Amino acid sequence: MDSTFVVGIDVGGQTSKIGVVDARGTVLAQTVIRTDTYDEIGPYIAELAEAVKKLIRESGTEGKVRGIGVGAPNGNYYTGTIENAPNLRWGHNKVEFSKLLSEAMDGLPVALTNDANAAAVGEMTYGAARGMKNFIMITLGTGVGSGIVINGEVVYGHDGFAGELGHVAAVRNNGRTCGCGKTGCLETYASATGVARTAREWLELSDEPSVLRSLDTIASKDVYEAAKDGDKLALKIFEFTGKILGRSFADFIAFSSPEAIVLFGGLARAKEFLTEPIEEAMNANVLPLWRGKVKLIYSQLKESDAAILGASALAWEL
Amino acid sequence: MDSTFVVGIDVGGQTSKIGVVDARGTVLAQTVIRTDTYDEIGPYIAELAEAVKKLIRESGTEGKVRGIGVGAPNGNYYTGTIENAPNLRWGHNKVEFSKLLSEAMDGLPVALTNDANAAAVGEMTYGAARGMKNFIMITLGTGVGSGIVINGEVVYGHDGFAGELGHVAAVRNNGRTCGCGKTGCLETYASATGVARTAREWLELSDEPSVLRSLDTIASKDVYEAAKDGDKLALKIFEFTGKILGRSFADFIAFSSPEAIVLFGGLARAKEFLTEPIEEAMNANVLPLWRGKVKLIYSQLKESDAAILGASALAWEL
Numbered sequence: 001m002d003s004t005f006v007v008g009i010d011v012g013g014q015t016s017k018i019g020v021v022d023a024r025g026t027v028l029a030q031t032v033i034r035t036d037t038y039d040e041i042g043p044y045i046a047e048l049a050e051a052v053k054k055l056i057r058e059s060g061t062e063g064k065v066r067g068i069g070v071g072a073p074n075g076n077y078y079t080g081t082i083e084n085a086p087n088l089r090w091g092h093n094k095v096e097f098s099k100l101l102s103e104a105m106d107g108l109p110v111a112l113t114n115d116a117n118a119a120a121v122g123e124m125t126y127g128a129a130r131g132m133k134n135f136i137m138i139t140l141g142t143g144v145g146s147g148i149v150i151n152g153e154v155v156y157g158h159d160g161f162a163g164e165l166g167h168v169a170a171v172r173n174n175g176r177t178c179g180c181g182k183t184g185c186l187e188t189y190a191s192a193t194g195v196a197r198t199a200r201e202w203l204e205l206s207d208e209p210s211v212l213r214s215l216d217t218i219a220s221k222d223v224y225e226a227a228k229d230g231d232k233l234a235l236k237i238f239e240f241t242g243k244i245l246g247r248s249f250a251d252f253i254a255f256s257s258p259e260a261i262v263l264f265g266g267l268a269r270a271k272e273f274l275t276e277p278i279e280e281a282m283n284a285n286v287l288p289l290w291r292g293k294v295k296l297i298y299s300q301l302k303e304s305d306a307a308i309l310g311a312s313a314l315a316w317e318l
Numbered sequence: 319m320d321s322t323f324v325v326g327i328d329v330g331g332q333t334s335k336i337g338v339v340d341a342r343g344t345v346l347a348q349t350v351i352r353t354d355t356y357d358e359i360g361p362y363i364a365e366l367a368e369a370v371k372k373l374i375r376e377s378g379t380e381g382k383v384r385g386i387g388v389g390a391p392n393g394n395y396y397t398g399t400i401e402n403a404p405n406l407r408w409g410h411n412k413v414e415f416s417k418l419l420s421e422a423m424d425g426l427p428v429a430l431t432n433d434a435n436a437a438a439v440g441e442m443t444y445g446a447a448r449g450m451k452n453f454i455m456i457t458l459g460t461g462v463g464s465g466i467v468i469n470g471e472v473v474y475g476h477d478g479f480a481g482e483l484g485h486v487a488a489v490r491n492n493g494r495t496c497g498c499g500k501t502g503c504l505e506t507y508a509s510a511t512g513v514a515r516t517a518r519e520w521l522e523l524s525d526e527p528s529v530l531r532s533l534d535t536i537a538s539k540d541v542y543e544a545a546k547d548g549d550k551l552a553l554k555i556f557e558f559t560g561k562i563l564g565r566s567f568a569d570f571i572a573f574s575s576p577e578a579i580v581l582f583g584g585l586a587r588a589k590e591f592l593t594e595p596i597e598e599a600m601n602a603n604v605l606p607l608w609r610g611k612v613k614l615i616y617s618q619l620k621e622s623d624a625a626i627l628g629a630s631a632l633a634w635e636l
Contacts, residue, residue, distance in 0.1 A: 084607075134476040148573065150475070155468055157575025158452040159611075167605050168569040172490065180605055251486040255466065255573050257475025287485050287498055289402075293477075 005061045007052055008312025010115070011035060011072035013087035018051055019308035020059045023316070025126030027305045029059035041090040041100065049104035067109040068101065069314030071118030071307060076160035080112050111314040115139065115307070117154050117163060119264055119299075120147025121317075122310030128262055128300040135260045136252055138165065138245075140267035143179075144187035144194075150256055165252065166191070170244050189244045192220035192267045198237050199223050208233050224270050238273035245274070246281025253286050253294050260295035264306065271298055323379045325370055326630025328433070329353060329390035331405035336369055337626035338377045341634070343444030345623045347377035359408040359418065367422035385427040386419065387632030389436030389625060394478040398430050429632040433457070433625070435472050435481060437582055437617075438465025439635075440628030446580055446618040453578045454570055456483065456563075458585035461497075462505035462512075468574055483570065484509070488562050507562045510538035510585045516555050517541050526551050542588050556591035563592070564599025571604050571612050578613035582624070589616055 005028070010017045012035060019030035033051050038044035056062055074085040080098025085091035098110040113121075120137035123129040129137070133152040139145040144166030148155040155162045166187035167180055175184020176197065188194050199218045203210065210233035211226050212218055226234035249261055261282075263271070275296060283291050301309050323346070328335045330353060337348035351369050356362035374380055392403040398416025403409030416428040431439075438455035441447040447455070451470045457463040462484030466473040473480045484505035485498055493502020494515065506512050517536045521528065528551035529544050530536055544552035567579055579600075581589070593614060601609050619627050 150468060150473055151471070153469070155574055157468070158577040159575055159607075161607060162573065162575035164572040164575075164605055168572050169565065169603065172565065182603065182605070247487065247490065251569065252573070254482040254486050255480065255570070256473055257477055257480035257482075259476040285487065285500065287482055287500070289477075289479060 003064060004066045005059075005064050006066055006312045006315035007056070007068040008308040008310070008315070009048070009052070009068060009070045010118075010307035010311050011070060011075075011082075011088070012307075013073070016048060017308050018048075018055055019305070019312060020055055020061055020065070021309060021312040025301075025309055027308055028061070029055050030305075030308060031055050036089055039089055041095045041097075044090055045097075045100045045104050049101065052105065065108065067111065067315035067318035068105065069118065069121075069311040069316075069318075070097065070101070070110060070112040071115045071311035071314075072097065072112060073114060075112045075114045075117075077111070077113040077117065077154070077156045078160040080110065082112075109315075109318045111318050113154070113156075113314060114145070114163075115310070116145030117147040117156075118310035118314060119145075119306065120149055120154055120262075120310075121313040122301055122306060123262055123264070123299060124149060124152075125313035125316060126301060126309055128297050129260065132259050134256065134258045135262055136165070136249075136256065136258045137262045137264060138249075140191060140263060140265040142191060142193055144191045145265075148256060149258075165248070168248060168251070170248055186244070186248050190241055190248075190267075192265075195220040195223050195237060195241055195267065198240060199234070202233060202237065206233075210234065220267055220270075224273075227270070227273050235273065238270060239277045242274045242277025243281040246278040246283075247285050249278065249282045249294075249296075250285030253282070253290050257290070258294060260297050262297050262299060264299035264301075268298055321382060322384045323377075323382050324384055324630045324633035325374070325386040326626040326628070326633070327366070327370070327386060327388045328436070328625035328629050329388060329393075329406070330625075331391070334366060335626050336366075336373055337623070337630060338373055338379055338383070339627060339630040343619075343627055345626055346379070347373050348623075348626060349373050354407055356408055359413045359415075362408055363415075363418045363422050367419065370423065383426065385429065385633035385636035386423065387436065387439075387629040387634075387636075388415065388419070388428060388430040389433045389629035389632075390415065390430060391432060393430045393432045395429070395431040395435065395472070395474045396478040398428065400430070427633075427636045429636050431472070431474075431632060432463070432481075433628070434463030435465040435474075436628035436632060437463075437624065438467055438472055438580075438628075439631040440619055440624060441580055441582070441617060442467060442470075443631035443634060444619060444627055446615050447578065450577050452574065452576045453580055454483075454574065454576045455580045455582060456567075457583040458509060458581060459583040460509060460511055462509050463583075466574060467576075483566070486566060486569070488566055504562070504566050508559055508566075508585075510583075513538040513541050513555060513559055513585065516558060517552070520551060520555065524551075528552065538585055538588075542591075545588070545591050553591065556588060557595045560592045560595025561599040564596040564601075565603050567596065567600045567612075567614075568603030571600070571608050575608070576612060578615050580615050580617060582617035582619075586616055
């Protein structure tokens with residue numbers, strides 16, 4: 001049995017989750033520190049390293065940890081840096097994350113990438129994409145992220161930032177305004193936020209009765225609950241969301257001809273409402289040679305562990 | 319100096335071009351045989367092998383040829399087969415092209431891929447993309463083809479058919495009918511055929527004066543000539559074509575973050591009219607991090623040699 005371990009760190013805007021993981025994808029121990037109480041990277045890295053060391057000690061893996069994998073917004077695999085990350089208080093300028101953490105960890109190697117790429121590596125190492133050489137991971141959360149795997153390797157592109165499929169054009173004309181400054185981006189429709197936007201927009205534009213009308217604020221979770229109760233408008237919202245996703249997936253297939261598209265993230269929980277419209281739109285918009293051939297599958301990683309597992313998987317490649 | 323050589327074969331619907339090429343990309347000798355006089359693959363392969371052997375003899379490279387590279391419609395790199403190629407009389411069913419040719423050539427290894435992938439390898443080996451590890455080749459001919467290079471390797475995908483970027487959705491609603499059975503495909507707008515379609519459509523829909531009105535039939539070449547003479551409608555057609563291309567290129571960039579997009583093919587000759595609208599639309603539709611950073615370049619291969627060179631380049635990797 002393999003007796004080495006890796007550490008996975010998921011850096012989020014509010015908290016950073018840390019876990020020690022074995023080769024089978026079992027999280028032996030995990031802990032959390034705050035991300036948002038630091039304005040400067042120095043003190044944050046110091047506490048992070050402290051927490052990692054403590055966790056390694058407590059899990060009895062001292063001397064057996066091979067490396068650290070980090071998933072972070074705007075993380076660049078090539079340079080190990082985080083740049084222009086609006087949700088990280090210390091991440092507005094360029095931060096030499098991997099280098100700083102490795103130094104604070106007495107030279108332990110550190111690999112870093114963005115959250116969605118980490119999720120793709122995690123799925124390939126421990127999850128639904130085990131054994132697959134060509135697949136596209138789509139994370140449906142607050143935004144839409146992606147990690148593209150070709151020939152068994154994550155695509156980082158010329159600059160390390162490949163795989164921004166949340167920002168392809170889902171709607172070319174009069175599309176919704178996106179946080180990135182463009183309009184019509186896939187994530188303005190097909191993220192959790194996008195689903196809530198669709199709900200608010202449609203409630204405004206029609207008189208159709210819906211339980212959603214009684215709510216002060218609407219989140220994607222509310223639309224999901226309403227759909228489960230058979231609310232027609234809510235069901236139509238998921239049908240629309242699935243269609244938007246499926247049409248874009250068809251274009252992704254034309255690019256890299258993956259074996260599967262793997263869905264992950266909060267919104268992917270609505271799979272009973274999304275699968276059919278996605279597959280229908282996807283198959284209607286691909287070339288005949290791919291019709292009915294590209295699998296649509298859902299992440300198999302336990303959701304509470306997924307972010308840590310994804311990040312940790314990077315470290316096996318160090 | 320490297321004293322080995324390769325053979326490149328470009329299989330087209332009417333003719334097959336054959337060349338002996340050195341490591342610098344010089345075509346030492348070339349010849350042509352008909353493709354369209356054979357209903358069966360057997361006799362075609364026999365004549366092809368005969369022609370290749372004769373060319374090798376005549377060019378004095380006997381015993382120094384390392385392998386044969388073939389570019390062919392619907393060519394599959396993984397399997398060495400050609401499948402469902404409507405323009406090849408013997409290509410309607412699955413044809414074991416590489417195997418048959420290799421046998422007829424006394425075991426010389428044969429690599430096969432589609433025309434656009436061959437063009438990408440050619441550009442990387444001898445042309446404008448030398449030294450580039452990440453780029454996307456777009457061929458603007460009768461249709462729109464593509465060859466995607468990531469980390470120095472052509473992307474073939476799960477099944478060998480990746481890189482069908484002519485069939486992504488350029489227009490989602492009321493798009494033009496494509497030969498593939500879908501509507502709104504990029505190639506219905508941005509190919510030579512697409513440019514001619516735009517001309518015919520716009521002449522019908524407006525009263526705008528144009529020299530194109532005097533023609534019985536319109537080809538993209540006519541639109542190009544008219545644009546060179548300052549015809550306003552013709553200039554607007556290229557502006558529109560460039561915009562359609564640039565918008566799609568922006569989505570391609572979000573996928574693989576290439577260093578450059580390389581244009582090739584008959585329509586790419588209209589670069590004086592295409593470059594500006596392409597770059598404008600491309601930069602308006604990418605994430606800020608890529609704005610102004612992805613190069614748009616044109617093939618540097620001599621057009622008469624390009625197809626042979628592209629195919630031949632495959633053989634260096636054998």
